[in-house]
Amino acid sequence: MSRRAVGTRPGPVVSATVGVLVAATFVPLGYVAWAVVSIGPAQAYALLVRPRVGELLVNTVSLVVITVPLCALIGVGAAWLVERTDLPGRAWWRPIFVAPLAVPAFVNSYAWTSVVPTMHGLGAGVLVSTLSYFPLIYLPVLATLRRLDPAVEETARALGSDSAAVFVRVVLPQLRLAVLGGGLLIGIHLLAEYGAFALLRFDTFTTAIFQQFQATFDGAAGSMLAAVLVLFCLVLLVIEAAARGNARYARIGSGVARSSTPLRLGANTLPAELALGGLAVLALGVPLWTIVRWLWIGGAGIWDLGDLTDALAQTAGLAAFAAIITTALAFPIAWVAVRTSGVLARSVEGANYVTSSLPGIVTALALVSVAIHLARPLYQTLALVVGAYVLMFLPRALVNVRAGLAQVPIGVEQASRSLGVSAGGTFARVTLPLTAPAAAAGASLVFVAVATELTATLLLAPTGTRTLSMRFWSLSSELDYAAAAPYALVMVVLAIPVTLVLLRQSTRLVTR
Template structure:
């Protein structure tokens, strides 16, 4: 809880609150916890020894997995960028018919988890497998990560910049590549990073189309032999790839600034007339929407129709739904509460230590869930056996994996709380605790709710860590769906797929509303 006191070095201007001892202790414990997966991988790799590590990593099979994983990222990310930016530009900057209908339609694929998309495509084309299948599924599942920020950026760009370029003789193509595209750099890099991290972490979607990556190999090995040395070696390679992605994104982002100075003229840019290209544009957008959203929706509807009322086994579905909602709600509440100290430090203080504290929780979230799960299993077995195979261990994994979703929203909410309101409250004799509850927390509540919502859906659709850590008897919607679809009982899996999608719909609406609101600022 924030306490009153004098401003400290590195504290942001106008802030007189600083973390007290209890808050400092909480932050120290949380920072240490976030490094458990990374520490586990480093310790496991070091304990193997250089010679043994070389034998494990230099195997032809590891080379094949590495090529598959890197190839997947190298091919899929650029395709997602082209589709995301292309769709955003057509919808936001051209006269393509039905612009208001296309906007939410291309956010909607985020409500369909990748493993459900894979289930849909395997149902349509049972022979679909391998690298091409992996690229197809990943592209259709993840291109909205580029589309959403790119569309929001295009809506708030100052049209005067493009008009000036046109006045200087640049063609429409030249304006796009020389003026518009550089302004989208942050959106492209951020979306590309999210896609890359998801590709490294994804298990269910690629396992279903029989495409082997480092993550699928680690999971299969853990299930078969619990081979710590080989699994740790593969996990170490995977962590290095994650770190390479993070460093590459930070380097490409650089220190360039794209903000406008002043509010500028609040006017909407004139959309480009497509003319004869309007029909090809509509055809292209329709094809993308059908592939990304139409196929999974049609597949679920088809299997629900084929299965009839018999597949709605309420004795299994209801407990799975209740357990999913219970775990997701508990994890969302715990994650949001624990993320608050991180967000408070990030907003109210400056300096290297602050950046370290803020960035620490991104390290674990950038790792695949399989690595986090393996780390927690090892730590629990060696040091705290009573928590092994308990709900507490599952919740700990969720908190570590989804902390940034809550923190980013809380950070945004806290940044909009005027320091003067807190100071005025204290000057009237109100205690720091009551000030926090009546002023800070009240104004931050909408951002906290948005973060909790994002965590809720992330937990509800999480598969890999849940499969490894869930206690005996736990059956979430994702687990039941995976079990039934693995047995090729696609009809019985359809109700669970539908419920997972319905749970993700609120977040899709939230993202759409937030992007629209940002564009209007």
């Protein structure tokens, strides 16, 4: 029986909530469009053809074009070795290459510039970005490999294909969706990242916009840079959608996927172990060793427990509140997406993904501009900060809530309503308890994203706000690396549990 209720229509409360959220998602795009129109064609053209814009374009394009394929190569290679071969210690390698997700990119830059103070420019940006973001491809590829039917590969081998040919002709095409999806996430992260590249003295559109905002608030130059960045982001979305096409890969049959027979590495075992060991040292060992080193150098004097406790409390409180609000707002959108059909359902869900793909600095600038011109009481308030978090991270909760809601049998809700329970009562007593695990996972993802967010928080946070990322950024920008180490350590520790949850959810075998 279909889980989608035929003819179901959203009630007035759900409709109003979804309408407000969809309207809010277009604020960043509307801000950029308004800024470009208000500048005028002549001035806009003059601002676009500046040598500075060309330099930023070359830097940003080069960063994306080099980093994404490198991440794909490393992510697919590591996942294949861990999942498809008889590599010793596979159970240990599997989580090790997810763990870099717990280290924010700007903390990674802090670590590498501590080890090599002369690191800067494109090469440094590619290195830090690759080591920070390759798990975004490794994780979905690992999950896909665990779900592929090994019978197809075994048939290809029986027909005379060697392991390399089987991988290229059979396995790799089935990994396309995972690689493209992960590559898109990496590209968006590269466009949005500020702290990592600022520490590396590598200029991208995001760093330039931030500098322009600090120099001249709401300036024309910054608005045009934001417009180019938004256009770049939309181009990435179109490229990913075109490359993905309508491809879908599914296994025919029921039951849990049978595990494949691991390929014997033989003489290649040692080189594979050395390669993975080197990757682990670069991606995880360097940042952790650097943090521990600075903690040791700083000694007890760097542990300002009062300031650290205050920053932790503010971060946890802000992240928890934003996670609860964001997850709660994900429910009406998920309900429309799951329980209705047609253009409305797709448009409501898609609008949130497009907006969340925009760099955080664009969302922050849009909300600042709207608050100053249309709702000044919201300026420099936590409400505006939380609003930015909702726009930026709503899909992280939406994906999980949508999946959980889709698993709730329609018949159970209909039985509740037939017994005289109101729609609200049915949701509270039936739907919510059944979707609670999925909603909790989504809230956890939002919590960690907010706890480690930097750019939008720097622009929007009210005076006196001192989150872990803000305190870390303030101290590391002053080159006080020892004092920044405790804040880096706490951020990593906060992110570890959610990283492990991601690994568990992504690698578990599902019943078809």
